[in-house]
Amino acid sequence: MFDERSPIYQQIADQIKDDIVSGALKEEEQVMSTNQYAAFYRINPATAAKGFQLLTEEGILYKKRGIGMFVSTGARSTLLEARRDRFFEEVVDRMVEEARRIGVPLADILKHLEKQREEGNQ
Structure with a gap:
């Protein structure tokens, strides 16, 4: 899935954005946790967390404390x-x-x- 064109955390953010644009991820839908994402793609959890952080800073994802990350309304x-x-x-x-x-x-x-x-x- 990942290549050398850009940092892995950026590719994670881009893939999640693509999933939102395509409709594979809906607004207010929960996304995999950073640990689940890291385990699934066999990457460092800190790398996954950095990709999720980018999306949070952009307002694409938001965190529900104790529950997980969700796609923002309007994303x-x-x-x-x-x-x-x-x-x-x-x-x-x-x-x-x-x-x-x-x-x-x-x-x-x-x-x-x-x-x-x-x-x-x-």
């Missing part, structure tokens, strides 16, 4: 909004800038996107 919409923003910054804005550099009119881009959408509905 999915917060994550979707952040991903939409990142999509426009990292993909669309860069695409438009490259199109300007090489002389592709915006109308051509829109026509191409519409064609892709139509082909996707078939």
